[in-house]
Amino acid sequence: MLNVLGTALRSCGTTPVTGFFRDGSCRTCEEDIGSHTVCVEVSEEFLIFSRLRGNDLSTPAPAWGFPGLQPGDRWCVCAARWLEAEAAGCAAPVNLLATEASALEIIPLATLQKHACA
Secondary structure, eight states, rough: BBBBBBBOOOOOBBBTTTTTSSSOOOOOOOTTTTOEEEEEEEOOOHHHHHHHTTOOOSSSSSTTBBOOOOTEEEEEEHHOOOOOOOOTOOOOOOGGGSSSSGGGGOHHHHHHHTTTTT
């Protein structure tokens, strides 16, 4: 798997464990209709934006093994949701090395680079 820079995809995070496959990687497959390919450091603004769009990432969901996210946590988010947040001025910083190349089908590289954190 490659990242948006064309090098080997790195892990996004394991505390908490993220990714569609819950293996720390923002890799995707056909079953991942949300394309959870963008590795971000969640910010308070992004968490609020996401909650207002119907995806509460802050509240723990123990039944799913989800601890709830805090600002600064790394998480694989849906490419389209991140782009929507970017348009609203709420984009979370992106780890380009851990963002899968398929995110470029939805988000231009220049847009991701504007918000790069690593």
